[in-house]
Amino acid sequence: MTHPDEELAGFPVRVEIPVQWGEMDAYDHVNNVVFFRYFESARVEYLERCGFNDSYREQRVGAILHSTSCRFRRALVYPDRVTVGARVTEMEEDRFSMEYRAVSHEQEEVAAEGEGVVVSFDYEAGDKTPIPEAVRSGVRELETGDRRRRNE
Amino acid sequence: MTHPDEELAGFPVRVEIPVQWGEMDAYDHVNNVVFFRYFESARVEYLERCGFNDSYREQRVGAILHSTSCRFRRALVYPDRVTVGARVTEMEEDRFSMEYRAVSHEQEEVAAEGEGVVVSFDYEAGDKTPIPEAVRSGVRELETGDRRRRNE
Amino acid sequence: MTHPDEELAGFPVRVEIPVQWGEMDAYDHVNNVVFFRYFESARVEYLERCGFNDSYREQRVGAILHSTSCRFRRALVYPDRVTVGARVTEMEEDRFSMEYRAVSHEQEEVAAEGEGVVVSFDYEAGDKTPIPEAVRSGVRELETGDRRRRNE
Amino acid sequence: MTHPDEELAGFPVRVEIPVQWGEMDAYDHVNNVVFFRYFESARVEYLERCGFNDSYREQRVGAILHSTSCRFRRALVYPDRVTVGARVTEMEEDRFSMEYRAVSHEQEEVAAEGEGVVVSFDYEAGDKTPIPEAVRSGVRELETGDRRRRNE
Numbered sequence: 001m002t003h004p005d006e007e008l009a010g011f012p013v014r015v016e017i018p019v020q021w022g023e024m025d026a027y028d029h030v031n032n033v034v035f036f037r038y039f040e041s042a043r044v045e046y047l048e049r050c051g052f053n054d055s056y057r058e059q060r061v062g063a064i065l066h067s068t069s070c071r072f073r074r075a076l077v078y079p080d081r082v083t084v085g086a087r088v089t090e091m092e093e094d095r096f097s098m099e100y101r102a103v104s105h106e107q108e109e110v111a112a113e114g115e116g117v118v119v120s121f122d123y124e125a126g127d128k129t130p131i132p133e134a135v136r137s138g139v140r141e142l143e144t145g146d147r148r149r150r151n152e
Numbered sequence: 153m154t155h156p157d158e159e160l161a162g163f164p165v166r167v168e169i170p171v172q173w174g175e176m177d178a179y180d181h182v183n184n185v186v187f188f189r190y191f192e193s194a195r196v197e198y199l200e201r202c203g204f205n206d207s208y209r210e211q212r213v214g215a216i217l218h219s220t221s222c223r224f225r226r227a228l229v230y231p232d233r234v235t236v237g238a239r240v241t242e243m244e245e246d247r248f249s250m251e252y253r254a255v256s257h258e259q260e261e262v263a264a265e266g267e268g269v270v271v272s273f274d275y276e277a278g279d280k281t282p283i284p285e286a287v288r289s290g291v292r293e294l295e296t297g298d299r300r301r302r303n304e
Numbered sequence: 305m306t307h308p309d310e311e312l313a314g315f316p317v318r319v320e321i322p323v324q325w326g327e328m329d330a331y332d333h334v335n336n337v338v339f340f341r342y343f344e345s346a347r348v349e350y351l352e353r354c355g356f357n358d359s360y361r362e363q364r365v366g367a368i369l370h371s372t373s374c375r376f377r378r379a380l381v382y383p384d385r386v387t388v389g390a391r392v393t394e395m396e397e398d399r400f401s402m403e404y405r406a407v408s409h410e411q412e413e414v415a416a417e418g419e420g421v422v423v424s425f426d427y428e429a430g431d432k433t434p435i436p437e438a439v440r441s442g443v444r445e446l447e448t449g450d451r452r453r454r455n456e
Numbered sequence: 457m458t459h460p461d462e463e464l465a466g467f468p469v470r471v472e473i474p475v476q477w478g479e480m481d482a483y484d485h486v487n488n489v490v491f492f493r494y495f496e497s498a499r500v501e502y503l504e505r506c507g508f509n510d511s512y513r514e515q516r517v518g519a520i521l522h523s524t525s526c527r528f529r530r531a532l533v534y535p536d537r538v539t540v541g542a543r544v545t546e547m548e549e550d551r552f553s554m555e556y557r558a559v560s561h562e563q564e565e566v567a568a569e570g571e572g573v574v575v576s577f578d579y580e581a582g583d584k585t586p587i588p589e590a591v592r593s594g595v596r597e598l599e600t601g602d603r604r605r606r607n608e
Contacts, residue, residue, distance in 0.1 A: 015322070017322060017324070018319070018320075018321060018322075020321070020344070020345045021344065021348040022185060022345070022348075024177060024178040025173075025177065026173070026177070026178065026180045028178045031496075032496065032521050033174060033489055036488065036489045037324060037326050037489050040324070040325065040326050040488065040489065041322075041326070044326075044382075065528060066527070067525065067526060067527040068488065068525065069525030069526070070525070071522070071523040072522060072523060078348075169474060169476070170471070170472075170473060170497075172493060172496070172497045173496065173500040174493050174496050183344075184344065184372065185337055185341050185344065188336060188337045188340050189476060192336065192476070192477065193474075193476045193477060193478070196477040196478075196534075217376060218375070218376060219373065219374060219376060220336065220373065221372065221373030222371060222373070223370070224369060224370060224371060230500075325481075326489060328481060328482040329477075329478055329480060329481065329482070330480040330481070330484045332482045335478055
């Protein structure tokens, strides 16, 4: 049993979300679908901080979700809070791979882990396009900054 | 016990929706929030058919939800289907009042009834505005057509 | 413009919820349905604190939602946080009336106000029943405690 | 462009779901999270038909979702309907692997494909357990019956 932050070492972006009672289903735990909402919230925060949302607002080159997955590790029940981490694990020319991790505050354990592939998309041209340079730097900064913090 | 259509006499617009298992909450019945999604689906279909969506696409004068309510009558459980009716009960210069009714196919009874007030909104000007004439006619036609059908 | 707590004077129970990006709909603001989830979260916290959840666990006498409504005042957009207050405004033998209020932190204004009627229900007998005495005291304590705090 | 049923050859279980307007997000297409709700609805229907729900009701041995994923192929917009297929592709002692496929009626194309691993769980013992024999037969019957139909 550890503090959420320990479970999330290496995840530069984190959002904290209270579990809502109505997110539980007839099995009395948080429904599987809700974890993808949690991951999305961490992803959106990451896209904001690495500059992908700016890129979309300025040049219509934004991120599009190609695929995503979740491995459920522990049932989550209300009341609880989760901290959800997001990080980029691999960057290619027109896409990057992300990892998500949701940690339960009550259980002090990982509730779920996931992955996602985000593609750089030119909404004007309607086609994928290389990741803008500013976004590449943004990602590198987030990921290295975090590595630096971990080494301190 | 009656056929859904009998419970919905007087509702010119109806949508049929399968209850999804994941819409049930920890009390093992469809969560209260979901009924507002059902009502919304019937409202959107009504707005399409009375011409309010055209009006939004053509002149940026669309509908905005001012308020809504629901009276829960019977617990809904999966598997089931609901038919949800929508009608306009009163039309003022810049708004109209709607009624919604969700009928369970399994129970052949009304599961919930609701109301909503929809305001005519000029999205360019950012303010409410009189209901476009084409929409007023559309509403009258839907409501009278239905009355006519009932009298046949 | 005021601090959320000022807008919520008189509401003894409050929950704070981050707006999630995915709660916005095609109109680029938080979907109407989501406000009922917010209200539910405040209601569940109230039911916990007034003893209704204990009563359900111990004697199967719990709360059931009879009806609810929402008046939308301001569009809510991500990123934002809401504080949602709940209070009981009237208590009858077998039910009480609640008010909900959701305040936007970004706008420092009320985003939505709602009401709900909660009925005391004997889940063994399958019928409504007087509100348990412990719950009545719990409600009175919450509501008076809050009044006292306001007068200090 | 093909009929949904052609795209779903080999999927013995299919559910048809109307896309609801409120399932679209600020990008004006159905939010990624909603696809997992669609997959869940097909999975629940499969679990019903292969006997896993009976097994849960009778001996408390039911299915638990271990992991799931989705590959988004085409943006889905309201109005539309999806037919979602589910099939079992591999059965081990205590789990089986499923595939899901959601076909858009408007586009007559696959909107999304997914996978899931379902584990057999003894809810009394709180641990995984071999898949009950009746469920194994149920799965085989569904999958072979479908193969037979395809060969006719």
